[in-house]
Amino acid sequence: MPIVEAHVLEGYAPEAKRRLVAALTDAVRFVVPAPDEAITVMLHEHAAANYARGGVTRSPAPALPDPAELVLAYLRAMEARDLATAQGMLGDGFAMVFPGTGPMTTLAELVAWAKDRYRFVTKTYEAVEAFPAGGAAVVYTRGTLAGEWPDGTAFSGIRFIDRFEVTGGLITRQDVWNDLGEVRPR
Known part of the structure; x- marks a missing residue:
């Protein structure tokens, strides 16, 4: 015991x-x-x-924010297109990689890249998992995507996994995997 x-x-x-x-x-x-x-x-x-x-x-250092809650707040801000709030959650050297892209370092790059892929996307979460890893917190979110293609046609039930690294209470990396490319109309 x-x-x-x-x-x-x-x-x-x-x-x-x-x-x-x-x-x-x-x-x-x-x-x-x-x-x-x-x-x-x-x-x-x-x-x-x-x-x-x-x-x-000495006084105690303030506790770091819960990394899972930080990531969910970031994703909610992104879904609402509140880019200023989302930007405030990102640390120095932030980079993100989505399917078919190299590293992007600004939210403006992501919005520009996504505009021809879909009108909007929402996420339904099946799980959010956080754990320490080498001085950072790693947070995985997984579930399904729903939204609209550029022509206004609805989609739903598309699998996704997002992996985040959180350092010093800020998001420093986001890696995204999803099946949008597999079901996207051509």
Whole structure:
């Protein structure tokens, strides 16, 4: 029965602590074949006034946003064509690759590329999965696409998978796979 103890400075919101406990439980389950109820995680909070590093009293760093929620907010903004909001969620060096494209680095490039492919697209999500990977968070979304072709004909039920990298609370990469090209009218 694995027991994990973590020490944190006071000041984190209950939701941030809940996310930390869930992430630590997932980390244990990734290595040890234990059911959730067999994994104990204990957070020990310490007053910031009783903590110093390098002889300097420190405050806790703010918790990063939930990467899955960040990605879903970005996708909602993109679907609503609120490009200014979506842009604010992107980090330095952002790049995205869609089927049949090389890397694009601006949302304007994506909009220009997509205008001849479809009028609009909406997504229905079957799953959103997030996990840490080498200093970044990786978020996968998968489900189906619906929308309209340029001629106004509706489409639906088209599979997609999006993979995002989130670093420092901002999206730095998006890779997209879907079957639009397979069913697109010629």
